[in-house]
Amino acid sequence: MNRTFSLLSPHGQAVLIAALALLIFTAFPFAWMISTAFKESREIFVTPPTLWPRDFTTENLARLFEETRFLTYFRNSLVVSLSTVATTLLFSTPAAYSLTRFRFYGREKVAALILFTYMFAPIMIIIPFYVMVRYLGLTNTHAGLVMAYTAFCLPFNLWMLRTFFQSIPVEIEEAAMMDGASRLQAVIRVILPLALPGVVATGIFTFILAWNDYIFARVLLSADELKTLPVGIADLYNASVVDWGMIMAAGLLVIAPVAGVFVFIQKYLVAGWGAGGVKG
Amino acid sequence: MSALDNHETLTGAVPRMAPARLRLPEAVTGILLILPAIALLLALTCYPVLYGVWISFFNKHSFFPQQTFVGLDNYLFLLRDPQFWSAVWLGCVYSVSAIVLQIVLGVGAAVLLNEIFPGRNILRAVVIFPYVVPTVIAVILWKWLLNSQFGLVNYLIEQAGLVDQPISFMGKDWIMASLILVSVWQFFPFVVIGVLARLQTVPGELYEAAHVDGANAFQRFIHVTLPQLKSVLFVIVLLRSIWMFTKFDTPWLMIQGGGAETYIRTLPVYTYMRTFAYYEAGLGSAMAVVMFLALAVATACYFRIWQREENL
Numbered sequence: 001m002n003r004t005f006s007l008l009s010p011h012g013q014a015v016l017i018a019a020l021a022l023l024i025f026t027a028f029p030f031a032w033m034i035s036t037a038f039k040e041s042r043e044i045f046v047t048p049p050t051l052w053p054r055d056f057t058t059e060n061l062a063r064l065f066e067e068t069r070f071l072t073y074f075r076n077s078l079v080v081s082l083s084t085v086a087t088t089l090l091f092s093t094p095a096a097y098s099l100t101r102f103r104f105y106g107r108e109k110v111a112a113l114i115l116f117t118y119m120f121a122p123i124m125i126i127i128p129f130y131v132m133v134r135y136l137g138l139t140n141t142h143a144g145l146v147m148a149y150t151a152f153c154l155p156f157n158l159w160m161l162r163t164f165f166q167s168i169p170v171e172i173e174e175a176a177m178m179d180g181a182s183r184l185q186a187v188i189r190v191i192l193p194l195a196l197p198g199v200v201a202t203g204i205f206t207f208i209l210a211w212n213d214y215i216f217a218r219v220l221l222s223a224d225e226l227k228t229l230p231v232g233i234a235d236l237y238n239a240s241v242v243d244w245g246m247i248m249a250a251g252l253l254v255i256a257p258v259a260g261v262f263v264f265i266q267k268y269l270v271a272g273w274g275a276g277g278v279k280g
Numbered sequence: 281m282s283a284l285d286n287h288e289t290l291t292g293a294v295p296r297m298a299p300a301r302l303r304l305p306e307a308v309t310g311i312l313l314i315l316p317a318i319a320l321l322l323a324l325t326c327y328p329v330l331y332g333v334w335i336s337f338f339n340k341h342s343f344f345p346q347q348t349f350v351g352l353d354n355y356l357f358l359l360r361d362p363q364f365w366s367a368v369w370l371g372c373v374y375s376v377s378a379i380v381l382q383i384v385l386g387v388g389a390a391v392l393l394n395e396i397f398p399g400r401n402i403l404r405a406v407v408i409f410p411y412v413v414p415t416v417i418a419v420i421l422w423k424w425l426l427n428s429q430f431g432l433v434n435y436l437i438e439q440a441g442l443v444d445q446p447i448s449f450m451g452k453d454w455i456m457a458s459l460i461l462v463s464v465w466q467f468f469p470f471v472v473i474g475v476l477a478r479l480q481t482v483p484g485e486l487y488e489a490a491h492v493d494g495a496n497a498f499q500r501f502i503h504v505t506l507p508q509l510k511s512v513l514f515v516i517v518l519l520r521s522i523w524m525f526t527k528f529d530t531p532w533l534m535i536q537g538g539g540a541e542t543y544i545r546t547l548p549v550y551t552y553m554r555t556f557a558y559y560e561a562g563l564g565s566a567m568a569v570v571m572f573l574a575l576a577v578a579t580a581c582y583f584r585i586w587q588r589e590e591n592l
Contacts, residue, residue: 011497015395019403022389025465027406029421032432036424045430048439095317102310110318117325119575121526123548124568125325127555128332130342151324158317183309212414214529219556230416237420238537244424251417258412262405 030255037061037248044245060245061253070250072225073232080142080217080228081210084149085203088157091150093199096161097187101170111162118155122215125151130219140223148216153206160205164198165191204265208258229254329572336565342555347562354566363550364567371546373456374531375524378463382520383513385464386471391505393472394479404476411469419533422462423450452540459534459544466530467523471516478512479505514586522575528552547571 005013036044037060039053064070099107129148130139138144168191176186192199214230221227227235233250236243336354340347358364393404410418425433426449434446449458482505490500528548535541535549545553547567555564 012397015392015397018388018392019397019399022392022407023403026410026469029425029465030409032425033421047435049430049432049435091317091320094313098310098313102306102313104307104310107310110314113318113321113326117321119522120325120329121523121528121548123526123528123551124572125328125332126552127342127561127565127568128328128335129324131335131561132328132331134343147324150320151328154317154321155325208412212412214414214416214533215552230414233420234416234533234536237416242537244430247420248424251420254417255413258414259409262409262412 033248033251036244037252039245041245060243060249063243064246064249064253068236068246068250069224069227069232070253073227073229074253076142076226077211077228077230080145080149081207083142083146084153084210085206087146087150088153088206089199089203092154092157092161092202096158096165097191099158099162100165101173114155114158118159122152122213126215126219129216133220138220140221140226142226144220145217145228148220149206149210149213152213152216153209157202157206160202161195161198164195164202167198168194201265204261207261211258332565333569335562336569338562340560340562340565342559342561342564350562354563355570357563358566358570363545366542367545367547367550370456370544371525371548374459374463374544374546375521375527378460378467378524379517379520381460381464382468382471383517386468386516387475387509387513389468390472390475390479391501393476407472408469410466411473413466415466415529416533418466419462419530422458422465423534423537426450426458450534450538450540452543455534455540455543459531462534463524463527463530467520470520474512474516475509478509482508518579518582521578525575526571 005016008016035050035052038056038058039050040055040057040059043050043054099111129151133139133144133147136144138147172194173183173186173191176190177183181189212230213228214234217228217231218234221231224232233247233254236250237247335347337349337351338347339350339353389407393400393407425431428434428446428448428450431446431449433449434443437443438446447454449455486504486508487500490504495503526548527546531544531546531549532552534544548571551564551567551571554560554567
């Protein structure tokens with residue numbers, strides 16, 4: 001290995017060293033989290049620290065399930081995130097289709113409006129939003145939270161889907177309609193299957209945004225049994241003595257679903273970025 | 281032009297064989313399809329923003345419905361509030377340093393990931409990952425690494441002989457630096473994705489030509505790469521500035537569980553505190569409006585400068 005390395009040009013060596021540094025900077029914190037999650041309580045605090053658990057244990061995970069409401073938080077997060085994806089796509093798919101396939105007065109203005117709302121950060125709308133949700137009697141309900149996420153995700157969702165629909169040639173649909181299909185049939189049988197990867201990718205971005213959100217869930221929910229993972233874990237962390245092993249185990253389980261879908265969305269990230277990408 | 285229009289009407293008017301039924305004009309169908317989404321946008325984002333402006337003229341409790349009209353009093357209070365100005369200052373320190381470091385690290389990483397080396401595709405995926413992790417996890421993860429008693433970072437710098445005693449990274453002297461570090465780690469992947477996408481479209485001949493002309497790697501970066509990246513960096517700087525200036529969860533979560541609070545109380549954190557700890561929704565809204573106006577003015581100036589640059 002050393003031999004091969006020294007055979008490289010100075011440029012090649014510099015590239016490899018920089019790549020290694022970048023890898024450590026981004027990936028090592030995760031490796032450390034995984035390692036801590038599987039260490040025994042005593043081993044977590046030893047000096048010098050052990051890079052990998054000497055006595056591999058799942059007691060941190062067991063404590064997480066037995067002593068906290070982790071599973072409830074997990075279920076809440078899942079319910080809220082999936083409902084957000086369904087609601088957002090229900091509104092944005094027809095809208096994005098319309099933006100790319102029909103001509104009507106104000107179409108460009110609509111696109112500008114979408115970009116404009118895309119710039120609103122949560123902190124700028126959270127106060128009036130909270131007052132509004134309270135007025136509707138939806139505080140402390142998952143419905144109120146789904147409403148907030150839908151509002152927050154809709155602009156980038158529309159923008160991203162619009163790009164995917166634009167990439168499907170109108171001629172395909174016209175050909176189907178020439179063959180006697182109605183527009184609805186053409187859309188269902190021809191366009192949607194073609195747009196499906198884009199719709200799925202957009203859905204996953206929405207899922208991640210809802211799954212990761214802290215501020216809306218913090219403000220709109222107070223009942224412990226309704227909390228989503230980010231808020232639940234922040235509260236676990238704020239408990240008097242921090243149980244690092246358990247917190248790291250929780251972290252591991254929270255990023256697991258994200259890591260799972262990440263493999264799939266990775267190739268869409270660039271497309272998604274071009275289309276406005278994810279907010280944050 | 282007219283040929284194109286004819287073509288569209290021809291295909292738009294669907295075959296004669298189609299059974300007779302009520303047909304909506306194209307434009308109406310289009311508007312009907314987009315209307316629900318527009319209604320939702322107006323109701324759930326535009327309306328709250330306007331309502332927020334309205335609330336900012338009232339002395340309003342966050343939970344109870346009572347409110348009294350106070351005109352511009354909330355804004356006048358802010359002008360005289362030293363905590364507000366401190367929050368503005370800390371917010372600027374935080375966002376400007378985090379943005380600069382993100383851009384530098386992000387561009388560097390993108391240039392690196394555009395080179396050819398073994399494991400490049402895996403590294404491309406790994407680098408993006410911090411961006412999709414919940415902020416709570418990112419913050420807790422770094423708080424563990426930077427822990428003053430048992431943290432790995434303190435252990436390593438002590439072993440390396442850089443310090444005599446552990447650094448209190450969440451203490452008043454270091455918490456801003458720690459916050460910036462966590463934010464850069466979390467958000468530089470956004471810059472990488474954007475820049476890398478652009479780099480992949482830069483024609484290789486440009487580099488070959490520069491190489492033939494005897495330009496070294498650094499000169500090639502300055503004279504070939506950077507000009508190509510100009511427009512994508514314009515968008516990145518704009519978006520990142522808006523999002524860093526209004527970033528709430530990262531600083532807020534840094535404070536939780538014992539952080540030197542007043543040293544990273546940025547404008548969004550102060551807004552949140554005023555609203556949900558002191559229950560002054562009117563004052564909180566006034567700060568949100570100030571943030572919005574400041575960003576709008578900054579964005580307008582930014583576009584103006586950009587256009588002038590383009591015209592030169």
